[in-house]
Amino acid sequence: MLPDEDSLAQMIASAGRLLPPQGPIDAFVAQNVLQGFEHLPFDEAVIQAARLHGAQAFLPETFYRGELDRGRIHAADLDAVLKTDLGERHGLSLAGGRIRLGDLQRTLLIHGVRHESDAAVRWTLTENDVLAGDTNGDLWHACVEASSRSRPSIVHLQPPLRHRDLILALDPTLDTDALVHPLLIRMTAAYLDQGVASWPMPDRQQGLLAAVAELYSGRIGPLPSWCSALPERLRTIRGRAAADVIREELEALGVPATSWPEFIPLTLLALRGWAGMVRQFAERPDRAPVEAVPARLADFLALRLVLDRLAIEHAARRLKFRAAPTSNGAEAPLAAFWMELRDRHPPRRGAGGLARAFLLLQVARLVGLSAADILALDDNELVELELGIAAFDSLARRRIFHLAYERRHAIGVLDGLAAQASLPAEGRGGRPRVQTIFCIDDRCESFRRHLEEFASDVDTFGTAGFFAVAMYYRGLDDWHAIPLCPIVVRPQHTVTEAPAAESLASHRLRQTVRRSLGRLRGGMATGSRTLFRGGLLTSIGGAVAAVPLVARVAFPRLTTLVAGGAAEFTRRRVRTSLDLWRTTDVHLPDGTRPGFDADEMAAIVRRLLHDIGLTTGFARLVAVIGHGSTSLNNPHESGYDCGACGGGRGGPNARAFALMANDPDVRVRLAADGLVIPADTVFLGGMQDTCTSRVTWYDVERLPPTHRGDFEAFRVDCATAGGLDAQERCRRFDSVPLDVSPADALRRVQGRAGDLAQVRPEYGHASTAVCIVGRRERTRGLFLDRRAFLTSYDPTADADLAILERTLASVAPVVSGISLCYLFSRIDPLVYGAGTKLPHNITGLIGVMDGHASDLRTGLPLQGVEIHEPVRLLMVIDATSEAIRTVLERLPAVRTLVANGWIRLAAWDPHGGGLATYEPSAAGGGFVPYVPESPTLPTVARSADWFRGRRDHLPLARIEPQDRIGGAMFQEVSP
């Protein structure tokens, strides 16, 4: 009984959820690579996923052991983790009460044992002095005898399901995937291409399967021998539904219908990047960079199976497989081949006698069992002991190591927070000079900290970097509007940036010049690839190309400065304004409305100010600062922009928000609700470039003359903070000396942004590990090492928990996605990550391949995660555990993440109480009071004193400016 259409479609859909969730690369959004496993507890999920993907579940044991040696993991962490993990079994006695299971595992973790094969043991025995100290070899003989008494363990393993793996096990030179993939990649890439090829694939609108069937069913040219029957096969497929083809091919391959639910995902995962991209095009056609082709995963699967069958038939011929003749004389069916392959699959043997004896010897020595002890064990005890050792294999050990590694990280952070909370709150009377609202981004943490450090009268807030302004935005230089808001939101408003009346003329001039230059450049690029124009262009264009070649390569910093300066200069000549206020009631063709009306604006401003808890005590100047990142040589560039803006830049949102909050009508409406913004408070928008550490400002000319002075002073502050921020960032770059000055650091980070050769323009979110949702007062003065997302939230003004609810609903999925994307890309850079950037090759404008024909590489590149510490995000919420519990009940999606341990959670009692950590296994709601290990924090006068001279991750520290001299000590930085 074959599965019907619906259940087949379901199988494909559920297989699709296992594929990488990454969409086209020009809007790279960091997401959990293992989204399809979120319904499982974290450690179970990573192990299952690793098995399915052929990936690593954790880092190698040598890494963790190194961390143990250098004190990053303590033995106490291992003890604690083992105690929780084993529960009652921790005290289980083994070897007749001579050792407990917990101690055995602890010993194995700390000292490690070598797993050797029989042959290796034999070699070790003859070549090495392993038995030294065992004078008579008694212990060794006892172990050999013991292992000969117990039966060798037999590993019953199901043979693999895919023909490819079965065939490869029989003949290592015969890899059917290596035959199929180049062709399949070529076909899929041609189908999905967004404009690299100047000649697009014909018949794309009919779907992948139909287009390929149309293209390849003709008889032209020689095909590789394995697929010479392809045209014939495709002719029979033309016009048929993909589901039909899939069913037919699976049947022909001899895979029983009961195995299809497993076979289909494995088949798709064999080329997971391309399969995932096909799925992305099918599910989110609106995210296609240029043209949404009607891609369907079923088409891809059908095509893949057709090619697979041809390759398997080829392999069957090579392996001299003779099919039993069928009654109706049809062509040799492969059905029996699969069964035969599975029968012939070589079984895997467990460890041999010598190997087990050697393992036992090592353990006996570590735990202090004598020869007599071992000989005294009865058969049951022996089996139990051996099982205890064997069950704690490398994977199990790495799992415990990883949990201990995360535990130590959590202790470092929570201890710091507890110590900070115990210090007397630093009251600062009077009105702050400036208030700033940043994105929650971990990269903004250092900027905010430096600003606060030398300008104690500046307060900072953090909120999702689209500032509650969800819009399609079309900037002056953009050719179409792009959404600036989290990817799950669909904006209802469109905002356009227009040249101001007085600079219309210079705008037109600039546009004309830019267009002509663009045409020239585009013409050179495409023309140089063609035959006739290319011949002319390449024979004379070299002289022109020599200038950028030499400039860009030999003088990257200078070129960036000049080119960037020139662009900035011409851009600055044109004053612009946002068409923010709705003047008409018509809808735009895309269904959105142009601009906002006063009520909508008031709602946005009200919501944001309530979210961050800024409802009274406004400063004269409130700066709203979004962020983005500029870099070259970085196909993943959009991954460094603002995640809350869906991989866009948050500057326009900040600008729009400031304009809204300044609007008199909006202020009247807010005041009616009791949110009174003083008349002398002015909002100002800005954008921070996280790669160059620079802040640019919007609508400065609209500032009232009374506030010019405030702004000028603050602009200088930001420039100073930018230098210090650059200095702190530079300590992570190996190629920058540790004693770099802020001014030099600024030049260096700016040079990196425009350097064609630079594969590490910035480190992005690498090293991110913490998210703190709460009042900034509680974390102000704490050195968080750019590793913490900081979301402002005031629990004292949130009686019904509505604010916490909407904050968690929007923040938790985003930050956990970022942290898990980095975590998995770091743990397995080859399977979950994109590998090294050096051979990356942009394909179809949708992704990167390694070299000329590989799977699409998804995840983050190695250069972006090399400094990342793979720990799950630790989210600390400034709220009581009851409040958090209540909110989690209202948010099932976040609850799943927390309960399954994809986020580590802690509550920080807002009323001066202590911390409580969420333990998924604990009874009664899961919060367990946290007892700090060390109650003190190192204290330094300024951040630089703590980070200078050090490359690695740093523990938390308290920054207590000794003598504030208002920035005089930072004169080395020129704004």
Added chain:
Amino acid sequence: MTEATATALHDAVAALVTWQLAAPVATLVAVGLPALLGRPLAERTTTRLVGAGFATSFLAALLTLAALAARGFSPEVVHLGTLFSVGHHATTIELVADGLSVPYVCFCTGLCWLVNAFAGTYLHREPGFTRFFILLALFGTGMNLMVLAGSIDVLFAGWEFLGISSTLLIGFFHERRNAVGAALRAFITYRLCDMGLLIAGVVVHRAVGSGDFERLFGGTWPHATCLIDPTTALVVALLLVFAALGKSAQVPFSGWLPQAMEGPTPSSAIFYGALSIHAGAYVLLRCEAVLDAAPVAGWLLVAIGIGTALHAAVVGSVQTDLKSMLAYASMTQAGIILAEIGLGLRIVPLVHVVSHAILRSLQILRSPSALHDRHELAAALGGPPGSGTCSILGLLPDRFGRGLYRIALERGFEDAAVQRFVIRPVLSLLEGAQAAESRLVAALGGTDPAADPRRPDRDGGAT
């Protein structure tokens, strides 16, 4: 000019020319030796050393150029030694500085210098960092040796250095199957076509008793005349053309080029965008007098060049990844350049080579920034950049268009054809020989050495 100044100038030029070759060799040793002893130099030192080698080589070439220009580009032969001599036959090591070689060295070393600076940043923290720079220095050595060669033997030595460094850089990421496969593919193609140059060397030696270009051509480049008889000249010319086809990726030996884009971006730029791809053109330019004496070879060259250009232009227009697209773009121009040489042009192809190399290497170095550039371009143009100019191909009638598209997507069936008509017959022959041998051994000795079930992989070469 007095005789004393002339001698001094002569000595100075000889020293400068020697230095152009010695500099990359010195850096090769300076960087390679510590690595060989297991103590590789620091990244910065490595980059600086190799960079210094190229820089001084470049400056020496500039000075030589000035000196040559001062006396009207009369060639300067630098005799480095004699390998052996028997009677009137000798194999000498000679370099020649003339209007072709010295400007070309300037261009090569200048470009290598730039790419060296680029790679220093690009490969930072890469495990194969030192290896890359050793190979780059090896490449520089080979390039300068080939360009400055004053005899066909020296030319061949440089040519081989070029081939081996190219192969090793394609397989730079040797843990990846594709990379190693592509490197092997390039290596096999190179070796096959190297036979042309090697046999040409033997023929030249037979004809004139030495490999020296002085004995082969008379006069100054580009107006040299061929000193051997027309029949020998035709044979030599055909062999040289054959040799050039491999390195310059001409039909039917072009399949390796798109696959060669497996290495790090800077090496792809300098090899397949700039220097290695034009090595064939340089050899033909060097020996242009022989081509002049053998018009048939010239016409053959034109035919192959135009064929390659057409092939690459059509195939390139359907490539969906940037590096393959650029590889075919390079191939198109390499074809045109060879056709120009075949037509008897000299300065035009030389200018074309230099100009194309600069433009293309910039494009390859920029290729990882393509998304950024495209966004900028779209912003400047006020719309997405038009997908191109080959759209004329998309206007072909459906049936014909589809057929041509398929040919293009299958890269002209070159790989399949090579697999079917070259690799398979060769493998069957070898397998047959092996089977026969084992039968013979079995008959003689009674044991069967071929009981090993693992047979060679028929498709190994093509994947």
